[in-house]
Amino acid sequence: MININDNIESPLILKVSFNKLLQYYEDLLKHDDEFVVAKAKRVLSTAKSYPVLREGFTETKILEERKKEIGIILQDSFSPLLTKNEIKTASVPFHDLIFNKSERFENIIKTAGSSFELQIKNMPEDYRYIIACTIILNFCYGYDINFKRPFYYEIPDANGIMRYYKIMYNADFCEIKPTGTGPKITQEDYDELLDNFDNLELWKEKFPPNSYLFEGFVISNIFDITDDQSISNIKSTLIRDDGNKDESFMESFYEIFRSLLGIKDIKVGFSIYNEEENSFEHVYGVKASSYLLGNIEKENCKTTLCNWSYDRIINEHKNVSVSDIEKLYKKSEGQLPHIKKLHDQGIKSAIFAPIANENGLMGVIEIVSNKPKVLNSINANKLVDIMPYIVSAVERSKTEEENLIEAVIQKECTSIHPSVHWRFAKEAKEFIKKDMLGQQARFKKIAFDGVYPLYGQIDVKGSSDARNHATQKDLALQLTLVDKILDVIPANEKLPVYEQLKFEIASFDKAIKTDFKVDTEQQLTRFFKEEIEPLFIFFLEKKNFAKEEIEDYFSKVDTNLGVIYYYRKNYDDTIALINKNMSALLDEKQVEAQNMYPHFFERFKTDGVEHNMYIGESITKEDSFNTIYLYNLRLWQLQVMYEMENSFYQNQSEYPIGLDVASMILVFNQPLSIRFRMDEKQFDVDGTYNARYEVVKKRVDKAFIKGTDERVTAKGKMTIIYSQKEDEVEYLKYISFMQSKNLFANDVEIVELEDLQGVTGLKAIRVSMNYQKRENENTFYSYDDLMNEIKA
Structure with missing residues (x-):
C-alpha cells in the first residue's frame, strides 16, 4: 500500500479530503435555483456513500478505487464543456500526485512523450520544506510574509519546442491544523525567521517534520505563457553579464527564439553595422554566425543588400522578410545579392530585423530556416516585443566595448599605472561632482611626495x-x-x-x-x-x-x-624582437613585484628597454611603507635585470642579426616628488632639486670612466651608478648574494665617472655576469665563453 507521505520530509502530513468542497455544496442546498440544489444533492449523496472522501485518506489506491465518485464531486470544477480548452489539475501541494485533470492537460503530457517527467521548474528541492512552513505561517498564524512566487512547468510540444506553463493554485478547498507535536509560533519566532530564510535547520526547529496536518486538495489552473516566458528568457539572457558566450550559451539563446516563434527548425545570426564604413561585420567574441555575410568577415552594405532591402534596413529600420528564397532566387535570376548568398547556404526562408535606436542602426538580427514559408512577414511581428531588450543589450555591449577601448588606450598609450589609479579616480569624481553642480571644474594637480625612485635600462650596445x-x-x-x-x-x-x-x-x-x-x-x-x-x-x-x-x-x-630595405629591416626586426621579449619578461616579473608591495611602474622601448619605478607611502595611501620594501625592490630589480640579459643571450639565435646589450641601474638615495604632467601625459620629477635626477638619468649611460675614453656601461657587465657611500655598501651586499648563486663573477670593480654637466661625484660598481646557455641549466658561462659557445 502506497502512502502519499512516503519518502517526503515535510512539516505537513498530506491527507486528501473533499470536506471543504462538500461544505460548499451543503451551503448550495439553500440556493434559489432548483438545478443548483439538485446538483448539490447528487454530489453530497455520492460523498455520503463513501465517508472516506470527506474524512480524508493518505493511500493512493483509494484515488483509483473511487475515481468515478471523485469525478462526480469535481465535475463543476472540471467542466466537461471546457475540458478541451482549460489546462487544469487537482492535486496535493509539493507532490507530483495528480488525481484529476482536464483533457487538454492530459493531451499536453501525452504529446511530451513517455519519458517526460512533470516537475515544477523553479521550486528547488531544498526550499520545499521552507515554502511549506511559510504557508503554515499564513494559514495557522495569520502572518502574510508575501512569498508568492510564480511556479511553472516546462513541457515540450510535438515538434520538440519547449513551451512554458504558469501554475496558479486555488487553495479554497484545504485546511491546515497543528498536530500538537511542534511548538506554537510566537511573534519572537516569526521575527527570527524573517531574517533566516536560508537556515533550514532553524525552520525545522520551529516546524518539526509532520507537526501539521494538511487536509484537502488544491486545484491548479495552468496557462500557456510561452510567448511571455520567451521574452523574459531573452531579457534575462541578454542582461546576464557573461563574457564567455560559448556554443552552449548561443544554443540556449536560439532555443528561446524557437519557443517564441513556435518553429524548431531555425537558426539565429547577427551582423554588426559599422556606420563609418557603411559595412556589416561579424560579431567577435561570441560563437555567432552571420548569414548575410556568410564566410566574409566584412562587406559593404550596398554590396550585401539589394536597393530595396538596403533602404528598408539601413534607413527605415524596418524588418525584411523572405518567405520563399528559392522562388525569389529564380525570379531574380540570382541577381539579388542577399538572396543569392542565402540560397547558396541552403536557406529557404528568413527574417532580418534591424537593431536600431534613436542614434541609428547598430546591427541586424538574422533568423533563418531551411524550410520555405515558415518565416514570413506575419510571424516577424512577434519580434516587436523582444527588440527593445536586444537593443538595450547591444547598447550596453557598445558601451562596454567603448570602455574597453578606453582601457586599452590607457594601458598602452598613457602612464596611468594601476598603483596610482586611485588618485586619478578621486580627482575625476571631484571634477564630475563640481561639473554637475554647475561649478567651475578643474582637474587638480596629481603629485606624490616622498617617493624613492628606481631606474634601470638594458640598452643595445652600438x-x-x-x-x-x-x-x-x-x-x-x-x-x-x-x-x-x-x-x-x-x-x-x-x-x-x-x-x-x-x-x-x-x-x-x-x-x-x-x-x-x-x-x-x-x-x-x-x-x-x-x-x-x-x-x-x-x-x-x-x-x-x-x-x-x-x-x-x-x-x-x-x-x-x-x-632596398633588407639589412635595415633585419636590424629593425631585431630591435623590435629584443624589445618585445625583454618587455614581456619584465611585465611578467612586475606582477610578482606588485604583489610584494604596490609601487608605480612604467617602461619605455627605445634601442632596448628602460623602466622607472617609484615606491613610497603616498602611492600606496596606506600607513604601511617601510624602507625594507625599498631594499627588497632594489634587489628584485637587480635580479630581474640579470634574468632579462640572460634571457636575451639564450634567445640570440632567433634574432635576424647578432647584437649585444648592456645593463645599467641608477641608484638615487633621497626621496623625491613626482607630478603627472597633463600636457605630456606622463609622470616626471617635481621641483628644481629633484630635476638633477632626471639629468643624470638621461646622460649617465654615455658617461666615461674618469681618466679614460671607456664608457661606463659595457657588454657582459652589470653597471650600478650611485653617489652615496651607503648605496655602495648596500649594493655590494646584493652582488655578494647573487655571487653566492653563481649569477655574478668575482671581478667587482668600483670606478669614478667623469663629471656630467652640473653633476659631480658619481661612481659605479661594475661586475661581470655569468650566463646560462639554457634555462635552469647549472652550467654558467662568462660573456666570452658564451659568445664562443654561440658561434661554435
Whole structure:
C-alpha cells in the first residue's frame, strides 16, 4: 500500500479530503435555483456513500478505487464543456500526485512523450520544506510574509519546442491544523525567521517534520505563457553579464527564439553595422554566425543588400522578410545579392530585423530556416516585443566595448599605472561632482611626495653603428644593381648623361665606405627616387633592353620607401624582437613585484628597454611603507635585470642579426616628488632639486670612466651608478648574494665617472655576469665563453 507521505520530509502530513468542497455544496442546498440544489444533492449523496472522501485518506489506491465518485464531486470544477480548452489539475501541494485533470492537460503530457517527467521548474528541492512552513505561517498564524512566487512547468510540444506553463493554485478547498507535536509560533519566532530564510535547520526547529496536518486538495489552473516566458528568457539572457558566450550559451539563446516563434527548425545570426564604413561585420567574441555575410568577415552594405532591402534596413529600420528564397532566387535570376548568398547556404526562408535606436542602426538580427514559408512577414511581428531588450543589450555591449577601448588606450598609450589609479579616480569624481553642480571644474594637480625612485635600462650596445652599417650595406647593394643595369645599355643607346650617372654612383659608393654622414642616406634616397626610378620606368616602357635586370631591381626595392630595405629591416626586426621579449619578461616579473608591495611602474622601448619605478607611502595611501620594501625592490630589480640579459643571450639565435646589450641601474638615495604632467601625459620629477635626477638619468649611460675614453656601461657587465657611500655598501651586499648563486663573477670593480654637466661625484660598481646557455641549466658561462659557445 502506497502512502502519499512516503519518502517526503515535510512539516505537513498530506491527507486528501473533499470536506471543504462538500461544505460548499451543503451551503448550495439553500440556493434559489432548483438545478443548483439538485446538483448539490447528487454530489453530497455520492460523498455520503463513501465517508472516506470527506474524512480524508493518505493511500493512493483509494484515488483509483473511487475515481468515478471523485469525478462526480469535481465535475463543476472540471467542466466537461471546457475540458478541451482549460489546462487544469487537482492535486496535493509539493507532490507530483495528480488525481484529476482536464483533457487538454492530459493531451499536453501525452504529446511530451513517455519519458517526460512533470516537475515544477523553479521550486528547488531544498526550499520545499521552507515554502511549506511559510504557508503554515499564513494559514495557522495569520502572518502574510508575501512569498508568492510564480511556479511553472516546462513541457515540450510535438515538434520538440519547449513551451512554458504558469501554475496558479486555488487553495479554497484545504485546511491546515497543528498536530500538537511542534511548538506554537510566537511573534519572537516569526521575527527570527524573517531574517533566516536560508537556515533550514532553524525552520525545522520551529516546524518539526509532520507537526501539521494538511487536509484537502488544491486545484491548479495552468496557462500557456510561452510567448511571455520567451521574452523574459531573452531579457534575462541578454542582461546576464557573461563574457564567455560559448556554443552552449548561443544554443540556449536560439532555443528561446524557437519557443517564441513556435518553429524548431531555425537558426539565429547577427551582423554588426559599422556606420563609418557603411559595412556589416561579424560579431567577435561570441560563437555567432552571420548569414548575410556568410564566410566574409566584412562587406559593404550596398554590396550585401539589394536597393530595396538596403533602404528598408539601413534607413527605415524596418524588418525584411523572405518567405520563399528559392522562388525569389529564380525570379531574380540570382541577381539579388542577399538572396543569392542565402540560397547558396541552403536557406529557404528568413527574417532580418534591424537593431536600431534613436542614434541609428547598430546591427541586424538574422533568423533563418531551411524550410520555405515558415518565416514570413506575419510571424516577424512577434519580434516587436523582444527588440527593445536586444537593443538595450547591444547598447550596453557598445558601451562596454567603448570602455574597453578606453582601457586599452590607457594601458598602452598613457602612464596611468594601476598603483596610482586611485588618485586619478578621486580627482575625476571631484571634477564630475563640481561639473554637475554647475561649478567651475578643474582637474587638480596629481603629485606624490616622498617617493624613492628606481631606474634601470638594458640598452643595445652600438645600436647607432649597427644601424649605420645596415644602411650602408642596403645603399651599396642598390648602387651596385643600378650600376650593373647601366652597364648593359647597348652601345648605340648610350648617352653622355648615363656616364655622368655612373660617375655619381662611384662618388656615392666612395662616400658610403669612407665618409658616411647623416645626410648621405637622404641624398641617396632622393637620387634613387628622382633620377634612377623614372629612368628605369622609361626603359621598361620605351626600350627593349635590360628588362629582366630592371624588373629584378624593382622587386628588391621597397615600394613604400623607394629603396632596398633588407639589412635595415633585419636590424629593425631585431630591435623590435629584443624589445618585445625583454618587455614581456619584465611585465611578467612586475606582477610578482606588485604583489610584494604596490609601487608605480612604467617602461619605455627605445634601442632596448628602460623602466622607472617609484615606491613610497603616498602611492600606496596606506600607513604601511617601510624602507625594507625599498631594499627588497632594489634587489628584485637587480635580479630581474640579470634574468632579462640572460634571457636575451639564450634567445640570440632567433634574432635576424647578432647584437649585444648592456645593463645599467641608477641608484638615487633621497626621496623625491613626482607630478603627472597633463600636457605630456606622463609622470616626471617635481621641483628644481629633484630635476638633477632626471639629468643624470638621461646622460649617465654615455658617461666615461674618469681618466679614460671607456664608457661606463659595457657588454657582459652589470653597471650600478650611485653617489652615496651607503648605496655602495648596500649594493655590494646584493652582488655578494647573487655571487653566492653563481649569477655574478668575482671581478667587482668600483670606478669614478667623469663629471656630467652640473653633476659631480658619481661612481659605479661594475661586475661581470655569468650566463646560462639554457634555462635552469647549472652550467654558467662568462660573456666570452658564451659568445664562443654561440658561434661554435
